[in-house]
Amino acid sequence: MSTAARIRALADKQAIYDQMCRYIQAVDRCDLELLKATFHHDGEVIFGIFDGNAHAFCDYDIPFIKDNLIWAFHRIANVTIELDEDGVHARAESYMLGNASARLPDGTQINCPDGMRYRDVWEKRDGVWRMWSRDLVMDWNACWPYAGRTDGQFAAYRIQGTRSREDLTYRAGLIA
Incomplete structure (x- = not known):
């Protein structure tokens, strides 16, 4: 493979990785427009809870998150990207570790990694x-009572993230 081809492949893999990160940011910030921008309009998702058009999934997912989760924090790791020889198709797998907090009907807050x-x-x-x-593959999940702290010294230095375009990440220009 030529040097130019290797550089192009690295740039393509980085562009795909950047989009993977945008997907996670969109979910955690509840940004519908950003989430849709990670998919082609004719794309699809196969998640079990929703199987179908990707943009319809986005329209379903963001309200679901807002209505059911108090907060959510996701991260990706172990990313493998394989570019096809045609230069316009790729396959990828990424591990995702998520953590969310939800409120049960009785008011109990739970933590769900x-x-x-x-x-x-x-x-x-x-x-x-x-x-x-x-396509989403669920490997494991758990739930237990939420034990987060918001008192004392913790509250003194903590900057609260928001699930909107008011989050500091937008103000810093890290999400366009």
């Missing part, structure tokens, strides 16, 4: 990589 894997098909159109397909 989970470990999942995303299996993606990516496509580059007009020079932009977006997901065409995302």
